[in-house]
Amino acid sequence: MQRIHPLEKNAEKILLGVTLVILLGVLAWQIRFVNNRVTVGKEEVPVARAYEVVASRAETLRAQVSDESPELPEAKPVDVRAAFVGGLEGAVSPSPSLAWGLRALPELGIGSVAGGGIKSGQFVPVPSVPGPGGLRAAAYLMTISAAEIEQNPGLERLLPAEGPHDKALVSVEAHVDAEALRAALTATPQGGEEDWQPLPQPWWERSEVVRVSAERQERQADGSWGAAAAVGELPGRVTGLAELAATPELDIGELRQQAAGKREEVLRPALYQRAELRGRQVGLPWVPPSDTGAGLELAEELRQLRRERTALDRRIKGLEAALEPPPQQQPPREPPPRGGRGRDGGGGRGGRGGGGGGGGDRGGEGGAPDPNRPDERQLTLERIRKDLTTNREQLGRVDMRIGEIEAQLGGAAPLDAPDGPATGAQFAPLLEGQTTMWVHDLSVERGREYRYRVRYALTNPVYGRSGLLRQEDRQSASEPELWTAWSEWSEPVRVEPEVYYFLTQASTGGLQGAVASVEVYAFRWGYWRRGTADLQPGDRVHGQIEFPDVAGEGARDVAQQGAGGAAEPERVRSKAEEVFRDTYLLLVTNVPSSAAGIGAGADRVQAYFRDVDGKVLLERAAGESMRELRTRLENSHADGQRDLRGEQRPRRPVPPGGPPGDGGRQGGRQG
Numbered sequence: 001m002q003r004i005h006p007l008e009k010n011a012e013k014i015l016l017g018v019t020l021v022i023l024l025g026v027l028a029w030q031i032r033f034v035n036n037r038v039t040v041g042k043e044e045v046p047v048a049r050a051y052e053v054v055a056s057r058a059e060t061l062r063a064q065v066s067d068e069s070p071e072l073p074e075a076k077p078v079d080v081r082a083a084f085v086g087g088l089e090g091a092v093s094p095s096p097s098l099a100w101g102l103r104a105l106p107e108l109g110i111g112s113v114a115g116g117g118i119k120s121g122q123f124v125p126v127p128s129v130p131g132p133g134g135l136r137a138a139a140y141l142m143t144i145s146a147a148e149i150e151q152n153p154g155l156e157r158l159l160p161a162e163g164p165h166d167k168a169l170v171s172v173e174a175h176v177d178a179e180a181l182r183a184a185l186t187a188t189p190q191g192g193e194e195d196w197q198p199l200p201q202p203w204w205e206r207s208e209v210v211r212v213s214a215e216r217q218e219r220q221a222d223g224s225w226g227a228a229a230a231v232g233e234l235p236g237r238v239t240g241l242a243e244l245a246a247t248p249e250l251d252i253g254e255l256r257q258q259a260a261g262k263r264e265e266v267l268r269p270a271l272y273q274r275a276e277l278r279g280r281q282v283g284l285p286w287v288p289p290s291d292t293g294a295g296l297e298l299a300e301e302l303r304q305l306r307r308e309r310t311a312l313d314r315r316i317k318g319l320e321a322a323l324e325p326p327p328q329q330q331p332p333r334e335p336p337p338r339g340g341r342g343r344d345g346g347g348g349r350g351g352r353g354g355g356g357g358g359g360g361d362r363g364g365e366g367g368a369p370d371p372n373r374p375d376e377r378q379l380t381l382e383r384i385r386k387d388l389t390t391n392r393e394q395l396g397r398v399d400m401r402i403g404e405i406e407a408q409l410g411g412a413a414p415l416d417a418p419d420g421p422a423t424g425a426q427f428a429p430l431l432e433g434q435t436t437m438w439v440h441d442l443s444v445e446r447g448r449e450y451r452y453r454v455r456y457a458l459t460n461p462v463y464g465r466s467g468l469l470r471q472e473d474r475q476s477a478s479e480p481e482l483w484t485a486w487s488e489w490s491e492p493v494r495v496e497p498e499v500y501y502f503l504t505q506a507s508t509g510g511l512q513g514a515v516a517s518v519e520v521y522a523f524r525w526g527y528w529r530r531g532t533a534d535l536q537p538g539d540r541v542h543g544q545i546e547f548p549d550v551a552g553e554g555a556r557d558v559a560q561q562g563a564g565g566a567a568e569p570e571r572v573r574s575k576a577e578e579v580f581r582d583t584y585l586l587l588v589t590n591v592p593s594s595a596a597g598i599g600a601g602a603d604r605v606q607a608y609f610r611d612v613d614g615k616v617l618l619e620r621a622a623g624e625s626m627r628e629l630r631t632r633l634e635n636s637h638a639d640g641q642r643d644l645r646g647e648q649r650p651r652r653p654v655p656p657g658g659p660p661g662d663g664g665r666q667g668g669r670q671g
Contacts (some may be wrong), residue, residue, distance in 0.1 A: 082251055085464075095105045122195045124468050127204075131455050131487035132174035132437065137445075138289035139495045141169050143275040143282055143526045152272070163550060164275065164525045168495050169442045171271075172214060173289040174454045174487060176435040181207075185461065194470065202463040207430055208259035209266050210241045210457045210481050214439040219449035219492065219546040223611070231441045231452070237269045245480045255480055256459045267437040272525065277548055277572065277643060283526025288438065302405045305398050306642075312395045317389040323381065349417025412420050447497035451488045498522065499581040501541045502630050503619040504532075506588050506605040512536070513528045514588035516607045518543065521633045522579040527640030528633045531579065537588065541581040541609070548644065549575035582612035633639045 007014070017319040018355075037044045040053045064070060118124060144165045149156050159165045185204040188196040214231040238260045244255055259266065274281040437452060459480065462469060466477035505517040516535045520543030530545025549572075586608040609617045 008074050085466075118197045118200070118468060122197045122468075123197050123467070123470050124197055124462065125187070125189050125475050126462055126469065127185050127187070127199065127460065127482065129482065129484040130180060130252070131485040132176050133487060134175040135172060135452065135454060135487055135490040136289040137170055137172045137450070137452050137490045137493040138292050139168065139493050140286060141166065141168050141496060141523050142272075142284070142286070143167070143524075145273045145275045148272040149237075152234075154235035155272070158235070164547070166523055166525070168444055169440055170216075170444050170450060170452070170493055170495065171286070171289055171456060172441070172452045172490060174437050174439075176209075176430065176437065176456070178431045178433055178435070182431055182449060196545060199461055203465075205431065206256055206260075207461065208256050208263065208491050209430060209435075209437075210245060210255065210459060211239070211266060212437050212439060212454065212456045213483075214441070214452055214454045215486075216441060216452045217489070219451075225451065228453075231439060232443060233271055233418045234271075234440055234442065237265070241266065242631050247628055248479050252459060252463045252480055261461060267435065269438065269440065271440060277525070277550070278646070280643075280645065281526075288436075302402060305402050305405070309395065309398045309402065312391055312398065316388060316391050316395065319384050319391065323388070332505050367553040383575075404497075413563075444495050446495055449492050449494045451492045454487045455484045457467045457483050459492050496523075497581075499530075499541070499579055500629070500633060501581055501583065503607055503621050503628060505621050506607050508588050508590050508605060516585055516588055519630075520581065521544070521637065522577075524577070525640070525643075527643070528636040529640055530634070535585045537585050541583045541585070542578060543574050544578050546574050546576050546644070549573045571646050574644055583609050583617070586610050586616065 013506050027335070036047045036048050038047050040050055041057070043053070045053050050302065111237055144155075144159060144167055146163060146165060149165070159167055185207070186198045186201075188198050215228040216231055217225040217228055220226050241255070241259055241262065244250070244258060271286050274283055274285075276282070327456040402608075437454070438458065439452070441450075441452070444450060460476070460482040462477050462482075463480045464477060466474040469477055500521040502519045503516055506520055507515050514537055518535060518541060520531045520533065520541060522543075523529070524545065524547035529545035529546075529547050533541075533543045535541065588605060588607045591604050591606050604620065606618060606620045609619060611617060
């Protein structure tokens with residue numbers, strides 16, 4: 001019998017024992033080397049710390065719940081307008097047209113695109129609007145009120161640092177032809193493959209001007225024109241429409257409504273008020289460039305009427321003084337009692353001289369006047385009263401005509417009015433009649449020559465309607481403004497120089513050698529002020545002018561008020577200033593005269609000057625070529641002297657057509 005091997009006999013026991021040993025080893029390894037961990041949230045922590053983590057997070061949540069101002073997550077912005085525009089510009093269907101078995105019903109909006117019967121597949125053009133026409137530019141000089149500097153930030157950069165704030169400017173006038181504008185808004189391109197339709201009338205019938213832009217060119221020394229430069233807006237006259245048009249989510253209806261309410265501010269911005277001297281504005285009222293000719297003629301008439309009024313006022317005061325009773329004299333002594341006998345032919349003086357009672361009647365002091373003989377003083381007084389009535393009637397007619405002219409000058413320049421709207425008449429709508437626009441350029445330099453061109457921006461009739469435009473035109477639908485073309489360039493306009501000078505007399509010999517007498521004119525306080533000087537060769541042209549001293553005048557008024565005096569001083573306090581021009585006297589010579597007639601062959605004196613550009617200028621005394629200019633400056637100087645003398649003009653009510661002008665005309669006739 002074969003014997004069983006012990007391994008075979010105990011194999012199962014051995015296997016069981018080895019398995020138990022392995023299990024015990026794994027268990028011991030886990031207990032000894034591996035920590036038990038659990039997952040709390042997204043973090044594995046030991047079992048012993050699991051509760052601590054949960055408690056900590058619970059406290060955090062409790063703090064967040066009780067926080068009165070928690071940090072909220074930022075909301076993701078949603079561009080609703082972009083989504084709407086994208087949907088509007090995108091295709092409605094995969095194909096450009098849909099099958100439609102019935103005829104189009106535009107009256108119901110079926111089978112057509114909304115907007116005046118424009119069908120699917122048709123396009124509207126972007127209007128090409130011509131620029132304004134009828135340009136006219138004119139140069140002006142004025143003294144701006146110091147109050148305007150405080151009310152309009154930025155204006156101080158365009159004015160002298162110290163008063164008087166004299167300023168030269170150029171105003172440009174242009175006109176919009178409503179018929180031409182309507183034709184441009186309703187035109188359709190000719191030719192091409194596109195099916196063009198005109199703009200529907202509701203899109204453009206309420207068009208308004210959003211802003212007006214101007215450019216200028218300056219004449220160079222060689223006679224050519226420089227580069228075009230933009231004309232800036234007047235400080236304090238910004239309408240805000242450009243900023244409104246730049247807003248990303250613009251309602252074109254709101255822009256149109258705002259532009260309609262500010263039509264006058266956009267088209268004809270108000271100019272600044274002139275400076276005042278004792279409650280009166282100095283200088284001339286502003287008139288539009290198209291009215292400068294008529295305005296100058298009226299100004300000359302106004303100046304003559306004021307001179308006549310001054311003479312009438314002086315004459316009336318003299319007549320009124322003549323009507324006043326003479327100063328009271330000492331009453332005569334009563335006659336002695338014996339004088340009574342003169343009436344009876346007694347021993348009175350008259351009786352002795354006349355021999356009887358008749359003589360007493362003629363010579364006695366107590367005799368009665370002859371009732372048939374008129375009193376000479378009464379006759380004189382009657383004549384004075386008649387003259388006074390006649391002069392007062394003439395003064396009334398002169399005042400009435402002065403008021404009419406001032407009303408015309410003031411009504412033509414409503415922007416210069418201290419109160420009220422910028423214009424006396426309501427504008428017609430842009431598409432009816434003719435609309436006038438003005439641009440003022442305060443950045444010009446004295447003595448320079450310029451020319452201008454103008455354009456304006458309309459409310460865009462195709463704004464937001466890119467789906468009806470060709471692909472290459474769709475960019476135009478994103479701009480709320482539609483700019484017109486530039487106008488033609490205006491005629492050149494020259495700004496008056498700082499100083500004018502005129503040769504009045506010259507002499508080639510004498511104790512002091514050659515001498516040239518000149519008059520100089522410089523603009524101060526609303527008028528041209530005159531000065532004189534005698535020059536010798538090598539001298540610079542100069543002269544001393546006189547104009548109001550506002551600071552001293554204010555001190556004088558305060559002193560008078562403190563003294564209790566209400567009367568206005570007869571003369572305005574003034575100060576002197578030496579003005580110069582960069583022109584030098586070179587030579588004074590005698591030139592034989594070739595003129596025939598009386599004085600033929602006599603020598604004429606002429607003088608040579610050199611200006612800042614090195615040009616040699618020939619001047620003759622009493623020259624005819626500059627007489628008109630010199631007369632204009634002399635008249636302005638005379639008006640300025642009237643203000644210096646403190647002469648007042650009557651206050652009249654403002655006529656209904658606009659505020660009256662005030663102040664004499666500087667440059668009453670353009671040279």
